[in-house]
Amino acid sequence: MTPIPILMYHQIDVAPIKGTPMRGLVVSPGSFWRHMAAMKALGYLGLSMSDLEPYLSGEKTGKVFGITFDDGYENNLMHALPVLRQMRFTSTCYVVGKLIGRTNVWDQAKGIEQKQLMTVAQMQEWVNQGQEIGSHTLTHCNLTEVDAQRLVCEIVDSKRLLDAAVRQAHGTRHFCYPYGAVNGECVRVAESAGYATATTTQRGRVQDADRRQMFLLPRVLVSRSTSWMQLLVKCITAYEDRRRTAMV
Ligand SMILES: [Zn+2]
Incomplete structure (x- = not known):
């Protein structure tokens, strides 16, 4: 198979001080737009984990990449959604x-800025606009501790809770370890x-x-300093693969 990058974003917003x-x-929203536009210009299709599944299983082949956002920030809806819609990703x-509907309280003790997380209505809006909601546990705890x-x-009840809170075609099908x-x-x-x-x-x-370990999927971290050109290098070359280390 052609290696498939799954991008990992957190917040899409103007920089904190x-x-x-x-x-x-x-x-930044502008940087996110440039990342998506660069991939689109090369003929790549950005997909949710559910849309990516047939490519991960080998059922389908094509120029695709995964797009994921961790934690559920409201700014994903405000700043990422319009870009995703524009690109049809x-x-x-x-x-x-x-x-x-609360904030990233798990980060509070570390002095990390508190930002608004999506409400139920906002998550439904996200889904209605073609995007997907996955589970990131109930409390953002370290599952190994x-x-x-x-x-x-943390794993089972978060699925039940999200299945009940958000109407999406196949329920909550995807999970991410905090x-x-x-x-x-x-x-x-x-x-x-x-x-x-x-x-x-x-x-x-x-x-x-x-493919034998669909519950240990690697991702490509995208940060504030990642330029669109660096993003292409991460997605299209073996740059990230060479930085892989053993897990579990
Ligand atoms: Zn997280």
Whole structure:
């Protein structure tokens, strides 16, 4: 198979003031437009995890890439959605079940700026406009540090909660491990919960070997400093694949 990059974004917004922790994860709307336009100009189609599934399984082939957003920020709806619509791309936004309509409270202790997360109505709007909602647990905890019962709650109950809150064609089919923290038990629970895939923060593009591990999919981190040209290098060359390290 041709390696498939799955892009990992967080916020799409104007930059917080210099020195703000994690400022690098806030990509400007203009930069996001340039990333998407560059891929489109080369004939690539940007897809949500559900739309990407037949390509990941090998059922379909083509010039495609995945687009994912972690955490469920309202600014994805404000700034990314118009660009995605313009390009006719789809994407998956992984939201935190118990923090719908609230802020990224898990970041608070680290001094990271608090930003609004999508409400139920906004998530439905996101879906109605052709995008997808996935699960990013209930509380954005580190799944490798919780007990067995909590692990099941975070993975299974977040799916139930989102299935009930958001109307989408096939329910909540995709999962993302907070902080990329994952072990064999997390994979087993995610698989049995009824998800179709799970993404990590492991660097690299999806390769043939990853087809046997749809619950450990690598992604390509896109940050504030990633230019459109660097994005093309990350997506089209083996640059990211060479930076891959062993997991689980
Ligand atoms: Zn996250």
